[in-house]
Amino acid sequence: MDQGVSRLGKVVLLGGSGQIGQTLARYFHGRGVEVISVSRTPHPAPWTTVAWDGKTVGRWTKCFEGADAVINLAGSSINTRFTREHRSLILDSRLDATKATAAAIRSRKRPPRVWLNASAVDIYPHTLAPTPETTISGYQDTGAMDSTTPESWRFLSEVVWQWEEAFRMEQVPGTRKVALRTTLMLSPDQGGVFRLLSTLARFGLGGPQGSGKQFVSWIHHTDYARAVEFLIEREDIAGPVNITSPQPLSNREFMRLLRQAVRMPIGLPAPAFGIQLSSLLLRTEPVLVLKSRCSVPTVLQQHGFTWSFPDWPSAVQDLVLGH
Structure with a gap:
């Protein structure tokens, strides 16, 4: 992590109890920033924690006053079966939190300088080609709705597009807006994706998944936090931003380097x-x-x-040591 004290004064995290929220809270707190974490289930922490229901404007909006940045990360987990009930929860939780964030910003005399709203790289179609932010202008243009794409994959793309559209349409005069198109953020924290993958690799189950040809976009947790701080400070950046490392790689190579880092020479493949x-x-x-x-x-x-950590070999070595 960066050394020294940040130039920022106050950062508010909505949905701050999740893995990304905890990562950002630790980072900014360590940099001397006043951190306020707003969540449905606030827990004791070295920073201020506040409760909200994820959709209703209430007393929690006072913490927006004079903030340097509000970062909305709220949304129900997608790590579940896409039943009708879960689909509604996944979409509605994101739209409700986005609308509540906008209303809270408009209610302040001194609104936050910048609003960063979570998004995801799942807005892009299934592809082996590099996808910068200019790849698409909206969900209808992605090609993600063609008949060859599994319906559950189309659902994720549609959710992200509607999420970004809701964010784009909200008017918050005087507050810059950035959509954080986040990829797989990897940290050694308990319960995170890296813990699961590295455990599988250690037991000889870290082979390629599916064909192994699909690309993995990823980012080290330190770079995720640093990129967010960078975007807060850079007043000339607005709109969608891919929060990824500059070097995506195939699933096959991703898993091979993970096995190498945990010193496991074999890895059973996981067919589709x-x-x-x-x-x-x-x-x-x-x-x-x-x-x-x-x-x-x-x-x-x-x-x-x-x-x-721009490349996976250096990142995975650091993550294994942190594990």
Whole structure:
């Protein structure tokens, strides 16, 4: 992480109890920033925690006054089966939190300077080609709705498009807006994706998943937090930004380097039909593993952001040591 004290004064995190929220809270708190974490289930922390219901404007809006940035990360987990009930929860929770954030900003005499709203690289179609922010202008243009794409994959793309559209349409005069098209953020925290993948690799189960040809876009947790701070400080950046490393790689290579880092020479592959079966048993969806995500961070690169861990070999070594 960056050393020294940040120039920022106050950052508010909505949905701050999740893995990304905790990562950002620790980072900014360590940099001397006043952190206020707003969530449905606030827990004691070294920073201020406030409760909200994710959709109703209430007393929690007072913490927006004079903030340097509000970062809305709220939304129900997609790591579940896409039943009708869960689909409604996944979409509505994101739209409700976005609308409530906008209303809270408009209610302040001294509104936040910038509003960063979570989004995802799942707005892009399944592709092996690099996808910068300029790849699409909206969900209808992605090609993600063609007949060859599994319906559950189309659902995720549609959710992200509607989420960004809701964010784009909200008027918050005087507050800059940035859509954080986040990829797979990897940290050694308990319960995170990296913990699961590295454990599988250590037990010899870290082979390629599906064909292994699908691309993995990823980012080290340190670079995620640094990129968010960079976007807060850069007043010339607005709109969608891919929050990824500059070097996506194939699933096959991603898993090979992970096995190498944990010193496991073998890794049993997980064929697509096996992933589909295990997804049923684990109550999740195959799209989380099998869809190719090859997003590249063109906006960050063009504005001079530098990564501490730009490539997977250096990142995975650091993550294994942190584990």
